[in-house]
Amino acid sequence: MFNHWQLYAGCAFLLLSLLLAVCYLYQWTGARRDVRLSPAPGRLISVGDHMLHLLCKGSAGPVVVIEQGAGGLSKFWWPVQEEIAKFAQVCTYDRAGYGWSEPGPPGRTIEDRARELHTLLSRAQVQGPFILVAHSYGGLIVRDYVREYPGEVAGLVLVDTPEESSIFRSEVLAFYSKARATNRVVGLAARFGMLRLLRHWVPLDRIGLWLARPAEYSSLCDDLASLERVPTSMRASKSAGSLGSLPVIVITHGQPFPGPFAVLEKNWSDGQSQLAALSTDSILMVANDSNHMIQQDQPELIVDAVRRMHAAVEKGASLVVSQ
Numbered sequence: 001m002f003n004h005w006q007l008y009a010g011c012a013f014l015l016l017s018l019l020l021a022v023c024y025l026y027q028w029t030g031a032r033r034d035v036r037l038s039p040a041p042g043r044l045i046s047v048g049d050h051m052l053h054l055l056c057k058g059s060a061g062p063v064v065v066i067e068q069g070a071g072g073l074s075k076f077w078w079p080v081q082e083e084i085a086k087f088a089q090v091c092t093y094d095r096a097g098y099g100w101s102e103p104g105p106p107g108r109t110i111e112d113r114a115r116e117l118h119t120l121l122s123r124a125q126v127q128g129p130f131i132l133v134a135h136s137y138g139g140l141i142v143r144d145y146v147r148e149y150p151g152e153v154a155g156l157v158l159v160d161t162p163e164e165s166s167i168f169r170s171e172v173l174a175f176y177s178k179a180r181a182t183n184r185v186v187g188l189a190a191r192f193g194m195l196r197l198l199r200h201w202v203p204l205d206r207i208g209l210w211l212a213r214p215a216e217y218s219s220l221c222d223d224l225a226s227l228e229r230v231p232t233s234m235r236a237s238k239s240a241g242s243l244g245s246l247p248v249i250v251i252t253h254g255q256p257f258p259g260p261f262a263v264l265e266k267n268w269s270d271g272q273s274q275l276a277a278l279s280t281d282s283i284l285m286v287a288n289d290s291n292h293m294i295q296q297d298q299p300e301l302i303v304d305a306v307r308r309m310h311a312a313v314e315k316g317a318s319l320v321v322s323q
Contacts, residue, residue, distance in 0.1 A: 040100035042093075047119040053100035054093045054124050058085030062131055062154050062313050064306055065121065066092045069136025070223035071211060073099045080295055083303045088310050091126060093117075097219030098211075106222050109229050114144040118152070129154035131309055133302070134161055135295060137223060139275075146243065154313045155247040156279075157305050160292050163271030166264060167227065168235040175263045176224045183224075187217030240277040247312055247319045248279040249305045254288035261292070281319050283308075 042055030055074060056063075064084055066077050074092035084090040095113060096104030104116070121128070129152050132142040139161020146153045166172070190213065199212075211217055252272040257264050276284040285305065290297035312319050 042100075043124065044100065044102075045120050045124045047116050047123065050096055050102040050104045052093055052096065052102075052116065052120050054091060054120060054126075055081075056089060056091040056124075056126065057081060058087070058089040060088050060310075061127070062088070062129060062310065063126055064088050064090040064131045064133060064310065065117075065126075066090065067117070067132060067134040067138035067142050068092075068095065068098075069138050071098075071216070071220040072135065072138070073211075073216075075099065077295060080299050080302055083299070084306050087307060088131075090306075091121075093120060095219065095223075097215045097222075099216075103215045103219065106218070107229075108222065108226065110140050110144055110226050111148070113141045113226070114148055117141065117145060118149055128152040131155045131157065131306065131313060133157040133159065133306060135159040136161055136292065140167075143238075146246070153246065155249075155309045156243075157249045157251070157302070157309055158275055159251050159294055159302055160253050160287075161250075161275065162264070162268075163275050164235055164237045165274065166267040166271040168230070169266070171263055173228060175260065176227060180221045180224050183217050183221050187214050187221070190214045190217060237271075237274055238278055240274070241280055243279040245281045245318075246279050247309060248276065248282040249285065249309055249319065250276045250282065251285045251287055251294060251301060251305055253290050253292055253294060254286050255291040257292055283319050 040053050042053050044051040045054055053074065066074075066081065068074065068077065074094045077092050081090050081092050094101040096102065096108075096116065108116075121130070131154055132145060134142040134156070136159070139158045142153075142156060142158075143161075146156065190211075211220065250272055252269070256262060257268075272284060276282040283305075285301065287294045287298045287301050290301075295302055308319065311317075
């Protein structure tokens, strides 16, 4: 026979289930409205079992392709893209699950991401060789792109991207593991409309919640998890000169990583010098007034670096000589 406590528990379970169903429906209808009101500004290109969003502007070659960091959206780079488009064709895109791109299969490696970028550019008929501009985690992707498709890369602009000696330290990987756990919880809240509801009262980007869709949090977690999938043999620093004379510009932050991200600071400066040493034709620049988000703090520095790279590649000149 049911007692009162069992009855109360049953009622509470039914009410909770109803509340979750209502929240899920709220998120689902809101997401459909977002798609209708904010259609993709670029093209959706199939890269296999999912579509990626690509937006290209400008016309002058060689083409500049921008790769975001973990959790990055292409729209964050649009102000920089607009300036680069004044002197070059420039493309931004959303990796799988971000922005207007469809989610991809979980468990993908950094190499998988580089291959997806290659497939995207090929199927979109964007002609190389490319100047690849990468921020943060994106630097690992574009450096793998160079290894896989060396003939398709004319130059690299690495914007505060990690070098192996800084990113594969045990304490950094532990930090990212905790970050994944936190983002899984936030992603679950987003799935039930909590972030959508909260943003009516709080500017979420000010408290570090710049992503909106549940799929974006899943993609961020998979980005971070891909670091642990890198084989031990690939975690060592690359040898100086391993990129030959490929033009490389390295831009690093001048202000320290904020808050808990300070764990990344150890070896970072030395790592940036090691990145510059990968090529015999390289420049190392310091964004004195920026922390990690140089594209927001000093976007003009990135635009000027891309302009210098573009001019050197176009003329077949050395970066070092053209300084």
